[in-house]
């Protein structure tokens with residue numbers, strides 16, 4: 787899902803509030819931008835029932851990409867955490 791500019795601004799505000807002293811672990815610069823897309827990584831967890839049969843329970847792990855403007859180092863933050871705290875990312 788492509789992130790609109792208003793969402794990206796909210797993400798940057800959330801990041802500044804939650805990680806006020808965040809510097810890039812690679813180059814030590816404090817200059818970040820938000821990726822253009824809300825990314826989703828499918829996760830699959832096998833679950834065994836009491837009868838012994840195994841089924842797969844899949845979900846989507848949503849992350850927001852934060853990119854160092856100096857060196858390109860990338861961090862990922864849990865979009866669910868952002869949504870819970872400030873309703874940045876709408877539920878879908």
Ligand SMILES: [Zn+2]
Nearest residue numbers: 810813854857
């Ligand atoms: Zn960097």
